[in-house]
Amino acid sequence: MYQYIVKRLLLMIPTLLGAALLVFVLMRLIPGDVCVLRMVGGAGYVDPKAIEQCRIDLGLNRTYVIQFLDFIWGFIRFDLGNSMWTGRPIVEEISLRFELSLQIALMATLTAILLAIPLGTISAVKQNTWIDYAVRGFSIAGIAMPSFWLGILIILGLLITTKGLFGSPWMPPIKYVPLWVDPLYNLSMTIFPALATGYRYSAVATRMTRSALLEVLREDYVRTARAKGLIQKLIIRRHALKNALLPVVTIIGIEFAFLMGGLVVTEQVFNLNGLGKLFVASVTNHDYAMTQALVMLVVAIFVFTNFVVDIIYAWLDPRIRYR
Amino acid sequence: MKFSHLTRTIFTAAAGLALAAAFGGSPADAQKRGGTMTFVVPDEPPSWDGHRETTFALIHPFAPFYSLLIKVNPDNPSSPTDFVCDLCTEFPKPTDGGKNWTFKLRQGVKFHDGTALTAHDVVASYKKIIFPPQGTTSARVAYFTMVESVTAKDNHTVEFKLKYPSGAFIPALATPYNFIYSKAKLDQDIRWYEKNVMGSGPFRFVGREAGAFVKGERNKDFYIKDRPYLDGFEAIFSSKQAVRVQAIRGDRAAIEFRGFPPKSAEDLVKALGKDITVQESPWNCVLLFTPNSKKKPFDDVRVRRALSLAVDRWGGSKSLSQIAIVKPVGGVAYPDHPLAPSKAELEKIAGYWPDINKSRAEARRLLAEAGVPNLKFTLNNRAIDQPYTIVGTWLIDQWRQVGITVEQKMDPTGPFYAKLRGSDFDVSMDFNCQSVINPLLDIGKFLSADKGNESYGGYTDRTLDKMFEDMNRTGDVAEQKKLMLAFEKRVLDEEARSFVTLWWNRIIPHRSYVKGWKVSPSHYLNQDLTHVWLDK
Numbered sequence: 001m002y003q004y005i006v007k008r009l010l011l012m013i014p015t016l017l018g019a020a021l022l023v024f025v026l027m028r029l030i031p032g033d034v035c036v037l038r039m040v041g042g043a044g045y046v047d048p049k050a051i052e053q054c055r056i057d058l059g060l061n062r063t064y065v066i067q068f069l070d071f072i073w074g075f076i077r078f079d080l081g082n083s084m085w086t087g088r089p090i091v092e093e094i095s096l097r098f099e100l101s102l103q104i105a106l107m108a109t110l111t112a113i114l115l116a117i118p119l120g121t122i123s124a125v126k127q128n129t130w131i132d133y134a135v136r137g138f139s140i141a142g143i144a145m146p147s148f149w150l151g152i153l154i155i156l157g158l159l160i161t162t163k164g165l166f167g168s169p170w171m172p173p174i175k176y177v178p179l180w181v182d183p184l185y186n187l188s189m190t191i192f193p194a195l196a197t198g199y200r201y202s203a204v205a206t207r208m209t210r211s212a213l214l215e216v217l218r219e220d221y222v223r224t225a226r227a228k229g230l231i232q233k234l235i236i237r238r239h240a241l242k243n244a245l246l247p248v249v250t251i252i253g254i255e256f257a258f259l260m261g262g263l264v265v266t267e268q269v270f271n272l273n274g275l276g277k278l279f280v281a282s283v284t285n286h287d288y289a290m291t292q293a294l295v296m297l298v299v300a301i302f303v304f305t306n307f308v309v310d311i312i313y314a315w316l317d318p319r320i321r322y323r
Numbered sequence: 324m325k326f327s328h329l330t331r332t333i334f335t336a337a338a339g340l341a342l343a344a345a346f347g348g349s350p351a352d353a354q355k356r357g358g359t360m361t362f363v364v365p366d367e368p369p370s371w372d373g374h375r376e377t378t379f380a381l382i383h384p385f386a387p388f389y390s391l392l393i394k395v396n397p398d399n400p401s402s403p404t405d406f407v408c409d410l411c412t413e414f415p416k417p418t419d420g421g422k423n424w425t426f427k428l429r430q431g432v433k434f435h436d437g438t439a440l441t442a443h444d445v446v447a448s449y450k451k452i453i454f455p456p457q458g459t460t461s462a463r464v465a466y467f468t469m470v471e472s473v474t475a476k477d478n479h480t481v482e483f484k485l486k487y488p489s490g491a492f493i494p495a496l497a498t499p500y501n502f503i504y505s506k507a508k509l510d511q512d513i514r515w516y517e518k519n520v521m522g523s524g525p526f527r528f529v530g531r532e533a534g535a536f537v538k539g540e541r542n543k544d545f546y547i548k549d550r551p552y553l554d555g556f557e558a559i560f561s562s563k564q565a566v567r568v569q570a571i572r573g574d575r576a577a578i579e580f581r582g583f584p585p586k587s588a589e590d591l592v593k594a595l596g597k598d599i600t601v602q603e604s605p606w607n608c609v610l611l612f613t614p615n616s617k618k619k620p621f622d623d624v625r626v627r628r629a630l631s632l633a634v635d636r637w638g639g640s641k642s643l644s645q646i647a648i649v650k651p652v653g654g655v656a657y658p659d660h661p662l663a664p665s666k667a668e669l670e671k672i673a674g675y676w677p678d679i680n681k682s683r684a685e686a687r688r689l690l691a692e693a694g695v696p697n698l699k700f701t702l703n704n705r706a707i708d709q710p711y712t713i714v715g716t717w718l719i720d721q722w723r724q725v726g727i728t729v730e731q732k733m734d735p736t737g738p739f740y741a742k743l744r745g746s747d748f749d750v751s752m753d754f755n756c757q758s759v760i761n762p763l764l765d766i767g768k769f770l771s772a773d774k775g776n777e778s779y780g781g782y783t784d785r786t787l788d789k790m791f792e793d794m795n796r797t798g799d800v801a802e803q804k805k806l807m808l809a810f811e812k813r814v815l816d817e818e819a820r821s822f823v824t825l826w827w828n829r830i831i832p833h834r835s836y837v838k839g840w841k842v843s844p845s846h847y848l849n850q851d852l853t854h855v856w857l858d859k
Contacts, residue, residue: 032737036744038369039377039462050460057458085369086533087517093533152565159573159594169594171573174363174566175536175559268563271570273535277562281367281534286737 008310012303016296020075023295024068027288033060034084034286058084071292085287093278093290094297100176101274104194105259109252111198112205116248119202120209121236127214135206142203148265151196155269158192174271193270197263201255208251212244219243246316253309254302261298354839358857359555363567363576367534367560370517373500374452375460379846382499382758383580384537384558386850387551388435389502389522392426392445392481393493395759397854400843401604403660403760406497410445410523421488421798428479432546434505435527442475447506449473449483451513459513466495466764469795488798494761499847525551525853534560545853552839552856564709571599571834577857578833581846582606584648584709588832600835602842605651605659606827608756610714611768612702613821615748617781625689626698627819630750631674632686633725634718638679640825643717647710650828654811655769656762657844658826661800662807663762673816686725699728703748706733714824715752743779753779753821758847762807763795769814769821780821787813787820 035054055061059070074081080090123135155171162170173189216222217240225235264276275294282290368381373389393414396405408414411426418425432440453470455461469489474482485492502522508515520528525547526539540555559576561567568587570576572594583591591599614621614630621627636652644650654672656663669675676682690696704715712733719729729750734742742748755768767774770791771783787810794806814820831842839854 030737031741031745032739036740037737039460050455050462050464053458053460086367087370088533096533096535155569159569163594169573171569171575174561174570174575175557176532269566271559271561271563271566273532273560278534281562284735284737285369 004314005311008307012300012307015303016299017072019299020072020292020296021068023292024064024071024288027286027291028064030286032286034058034288035060037286038085071289075296080293081289083282083287083290085282085285085290090290090293094275094293097273097275097278099178100190100272101260101263101276103179104190104197104263104272104274105256107190107194108198108201108259109256111194112202112255113252115198115202116205116209117241117245120206120248121213121241123206123210124213124217125232125236135210139203139206142199143207145200146265147197147200147263148269150199151193151266151269154192154196172270176273189270189272193263193266193272197259197266201259204255205248205251208248209244212247213240216240216244242316246313249309249312249316253305253312257298257302257305260301261294354552354856355858356552356856357554358859359557360553360578360837360852360855360857361557361559361576363561363570363579364558365560365562365564365567365579365581371520372514372517373502374448374455374504375462375517376500377462379581380560382847382850384531384539385502385520386499387524387526387539387556387852388520388528389524389851390432390440390546391497391499391501391503392449393497394499394851395497395843395848397841397849397851400841400849401659403657403844406493410440410503417488422485424483424485424492425476426481426483428481429546430479432523433544434523435521435542436505438505438507440503440505440523441478442481443478444506445481445503446473446475447509448502448504449481451504451509452501456513463495463498463500465767466491466498466761487796489763489795490798490800490803491761491763491795494759495764497759499758499850524851526553526556529555536560547853550853552854553852556852571832574834577837578831578840580831580850582648582827582829582831585645585830588830591832598835599832600837601830601832603831604829604842604844605657606648606829607657607758607760607765607845608754608827609653610649610710610824610827611753611755611821612718612750612824613753613780614750614819615746615781616820617746618749620693620695620698621700621749623693624819625693626695628673628816629686629689629693629698629725630722630727631815631819631822632676632682632689633727634674634721634822634824635679635682636675636825637677639717639721643710643713643825644828647713648827648830649710649714649825651826653826654823655766655814656807656811657760657765659844660760660762662804664808664811668808672812673819674822675815683725690725690727697726697728700730700749702729702731703739703742703751704731704733705739705752706735710827711752711754718824746779746781751779756827758845760844763803766791766807766810766814769810778821782818782820784813784818784820787818 035051039051082088083090083093119135123132126132159169159171172192173185176189177185179186222235222240225239261275261279263274264280267274267276279294282294364380364383366378366380368376368378370376371385373381373385391409392411393406394409396402396407399405410428410432412429415425417423428442434440450473452461452463453467453473455464469485469487469492471484471486476482504516505521508521525542525545527542529538529540531537537558541551541553545551561570567579568583568591572591588601592601614627616622640650640652651658654664654669670677690698702715705711715731719731722729743751743753755765757765768778769787770778771788772778772781773783774788790806790810794803797803815822829842829846836858838858839856841849843849
């Protein structure tokens with residue numbers, strides 16, 4: 001087990017380096033640069049010397065090789081530098097948003113698990129009954145509806161319903177307050193995006209749980225358990241579900257990592273100051289330093305989540321440990 | 324119900340209230356004190372230094388922290404020529420034939436850290452703007468080419484010496500980005516204000532969270548007695564327009580100062596009725612389209628002229644204003660400015676003729692004469708709905724009517740500007756958006772490519788350049804007007820260098836409890852919130 005973990009950890013290094021090179025090259029392929037955007041974006045008069053000075057200040061006048069080595073060296077030292085757009089430390093900018101993104105990701109994951117595993121199990125056990133059809137309809141709707149669109153519907157629904165019920169429209173807050181400062185205010189802001197994203201996320205996991213469980217329920221050892229006279233509840237809980245959860249865990253892991261940086265549109269719909277919004281802003285502003293740091297962060301989250309999923313695999317299926 | 328009717332209805336109701344309660348003419352006790360106003364801002368500024376930045380995203384959350392030497396009259400922000408003192412005590416009369424301007428400053432003005440604001444602070448601030456030291460950036464150096472020196476005569480007197488008298492000087496001085504900084508802070512670190520706030524304005528800086536908000540509280544030592552009315556404000560950044568609209572609807576924000584398209588305003592009025600007030604104004608921003616004069620067949624003036632002749636601006640104003648933030652028809656100078664041409668004068672310029680059929684017939688004739696009766700080209704456009712893609716799509720239809728086939732290529736801001744600056748386009752959309760209405764400088768956009776100022780047509784026209792110089796060097800308004808008309812005629816018609824589509828139209832729907840704020844022709848102006856109060 002120890003060797004397995006070390007091997008997995010070492011594999012992270014080339015993955016991170018490859019991602020670093022890729023994002024560095026891709027960012028430089030986009031025409032335009034941060035200085036032009038910053039100075040010309042307002043459409044006022046701009047002195048070309050001011051643009052040149054800005055490039056010098058940001059180190060954009062150096063060769064690409066030097067810029068890349070500088071980026072890698074900073075990354076190795078955990079010094080991500082300053083944002084080219086705001087001039088503030090990247091670590092500070094990211095950590096501000098990380099907390100909110102993590103909270104939404106955790107809440108959405110929890111929503112997804114609470115919905116997907118019971119619904120997927122019921123759907124498999126009650127295969128081809130009206131319950132199964134209802135669950136499948138519910139999950140297909142979840143896959144079909146983009147979470148940002150669902151988010152817009154939720155906000156509009158809240159505005160219209162509250163206006164009808166209480167006379168004045170209400171919508172979730174648009175400014176984040178940490179959970180420990182004001183839990184009620186925090187939850188009134190985060191619950192809706194968590195539900196919107198959690199629902200779509202749960203839809204995928206529900207279908208995965210159903211199909212995996214159906215497969216397991218046809219295995220010989222389940223038939224044996226039934227022949228031994230074990231009741232259905234015990235067969236599902238002790239023998240079938242644990243084995244069926246392997247692909248579900250993979251899906252949950254990938255989705256969680258995606259939520260940490262990929263809630264781009266949902267964050268905008270609910271005005272959440274999360275990593276997704278920062279990502280879009282930094283790409284739009286050609287903030288190379290910030291984009292590189294964010295990509296590396298998301299890659300690191302993916303790699304780490306995969307690592308955790310692998311460990312959970314080993315826990316769920318003892319055979320994996322001995323390979 | 325049509326929006327225009329709604330607007331009229333609301334205006335009628337709101338105008339009385341606004342006139343009664345906003346400024347002047349109303350008893351001082353009509354205004355209510357207290358409350359925190361929340362407003363939404365579509366973007367976040369790169370730095371906090373007004374001298375360096377060019378975006379409204381800096382003005383909206385940060386202008387309330389600073390004073391200016393002079394500013395547009397908050398009682399009359401629509402006027403392009405009405406300026407009043409902010410830190411100065413009275414508007415000076417120039418001496419030395421208009422080359423010497425001496426401003427007396429208020430006494431007892433304090434920065435938020437308690438230190439006194441003197442003429443030396445004003446001089447240090449303007450020196451940073453006009454003559455930025457090595458290693459710093461000023462976005463407005465070009466505004467002040469007429470300035471020779473700025474000096475402090477004593478602790479409360481500032482003197483500007485000009486190289487030549489210029490009508491562009493006072494509007495440039497009133498630019499809302501010209502925050503007065505503390506000399507001590509600038510001496511400590513010339514870039515201190517990029518990441519810090521410390522002014523003498525009506526509000527003190529409380530805090531900010533990157534990407535989220537900026538917060539200010541009432542400056543109790545503000546030099547205007549009993550102002551500001553608000554206890555504080557909170558500017559919340561929100562990049563998505565739908566969220567900003569819903570935030571006003573759900574009363575998470577009271578106002579957004581940039582402007583919404585007509586449909587959003589209409590939706591808010593429908594949803595909230597009398598709880599929403601709509602203010603509207605022509606906007607000192609304009610969309611242009613510019614042919615690349617370096618490329619064939621756009622090196623031929625006949626082809627360029629045909630592009631403008633095909634466009635029905637008068638008709639477009641009526642239809643596009645229903646769906647986009649554009650409306651006024653005008654030339655290169657802001658339409659309501661004294662230097663702008665009258666309607667009759669405008670109608671003599673190609674592309675503004677009252678008879679569009681005659682205009683299009685002439686366009687077809689010119690294209691045929693130039694040997695490109697079935698001209699095809701690509702329109703370089705910015706991938707922003709309001710109003711770029713809407714106006715771009717409208718233009719394509721206008722050109723189709725004279726046999727021109729156009730493909731629209733839309734890019735995000737970065738690649739769009741890269742193409743524009745690299746002359747990598749056939750015809751491109753472009754825009755000119757300024758704060759203080761100052762046509763003498765604003766038309767710098769149309770000068771020869773080598774004169775800078777973001778002119779992208781790739782042409783050299785020394786006659787235009789000379790007209791610009793002459794206009795800026797004469798204090799005689801009649802002469803300026805004559806030169807401006809000739810300039811318009813040359814840019815838009817005779818040499819057909821670059822073309823104006825429609826000027827923007829600013830529509831601000833806000834919660835009716837927001838009082839004391841008047842819409843101006845620029846989203847950069849009148850944003851210090853000194854006179855704003857909440858009728859709650």
